[in-house]
Amino acid sequence: MLLTSIQFPNLNITLNNLPKSVNLFGLDIAFYGMIIAFGMIMGIMIACHEAKITGQDPNDYLDFAIYAIILSVIGARIYYVIFSWDEYKGNLLSIINIRNGGLAIYGGVITAILTCFVYSKIKKMSFPKMCDTGILGLLLGQIIGRWGNFFNREAFGQVVSDSHRFAMRIFFDQNYERYQVPDSVAQGMEKMTGKTLEQLDYIQVQPTFLYESVWNLGLLCFLLVMKKRKKFDGEVILWYLMGYGLGRFIIEGYRSDQLIMPITGWPVSQALSAAVFVGATIIWLVIRLKCRKSENDKVVAES
Numbered sequence: 001m002l003l004t005s006i007q008f009p010n011l012n013i014t015l016n017n018l019p020k021s022v023n024l025f026g027l028d029i030a031f032y033g034m035i036i037a038f039g040m041i042m043g044i045m046i047a048c049h050e051a052k053i054t055g056q057d058p059n060d061y062l063d064f065a066i067y068a069i070i071l072s073v074i075g076a077r078i079y080y081v082i083f084s085w086d087e088y089k090g091n092l093l094s095i096i097n098i099r100n101g102g103l104a105i106y107g108g109v110i111t112a113i114l115t116c117f118v119y120s121k122i123k124k125m126s127f128p129k130m131c132d133t134g135i136l137g138l139l140l141g142q143i144i145g146r147w148g149n150f151f152n153r154e155a156f157g158q159v160v161s162d163s164h165r166f167a168m169r170i171f172f173d174q175n176y177e178r179y180q181v182p183d184s185v186a187q188g189m190e191k192m193t194g195k196t197l198e199q200l201d202y203i204q205v206q207p208t209f210l211y212e213s214v215w216n217l218g219l220l221c222f223l224l225v226m227k228k229r230k231k232f233d234g235e236v237i238l239w240y241l242m243g244y245g246l247g248r249f250i251i252e253g254y255r256s257d258q259l260i261m262p263i264t265g266w267p268v269s270q271a272l273s274a275a276v277f278v279g280a281t282i283i284w285l286v287i288r289l290k291c292r293k294s295e296n297d298k299v300v301a302e303s
Contacts, residue, residue, distance in 0.1 A: 006150075007169040008207075009162070020151055022171065033079045033149035036103075039144030040069055046135030060123060061134065068115045068134075072108040079107020083259035083268050104259065105142060106272055112138060128234030132227070135237045139220050139244075146213040153180075157206025157254035159188030168207040172200075182256045208254050215247040237282040245277030 007014045008032040021028040048058035078104050149155035160167045186197045200269045227236050259268040
């Protein structure tokens, strides 16, 4: 087995010689960055397409994307650094190095929504309608972007047994040092195999990046079908927040590299996902009930 391999033994899938980057003209370009960039481009395209078919100006979304992408990457990095401060406090320059990952999607989502709010006010556009349009692009970007985690050998779950259907084996190479493996995974491998991490050339974990990508794909399909049935502007993004919040809450429980809240010891993304799901559900129910009451009042008035 090549040391740059990733294997799914129970799915009969083996990917040999799978590097983290490609060398072009003497410069190493990470697959992570290329995939994230591709996800951004595809996200912009679907958002502009949605704007066109809903009678909006796609150019407004192209302009918005420039600000949103730059600020969201910064927001995603800041979010990650805040909750991983021990990794960076001794070397502040490492904060700006994102070639090896270290972007938290929730930080990007929060920043994108705030950017959308400010942009909509400046352009005098409907903020809820912009959210409904742009969220389709953001979600597609998330679906694609998770595969950057795959090439980076990160965002994986806890150790699983050989019988686990989706067991993923990540083999070590010179670019994947053992210190990058979370303690919980190292301890899990030792318990399962009777060997220390130094004696092994692989780890066997859950592919949580895959779980989230597939969940988000299902969510995107749901939004594309249901967006024609929305009762009010802003309903699509509420469906997104409910669906993504629920899925992330479940999947985060399997992660081995969770960002932890100080003092409480709670996983940051899991706690936030629960709050997002509950908050979005309450808002959706309240507005839906108001819409139903308004429709009933209109029927009574016309009869």
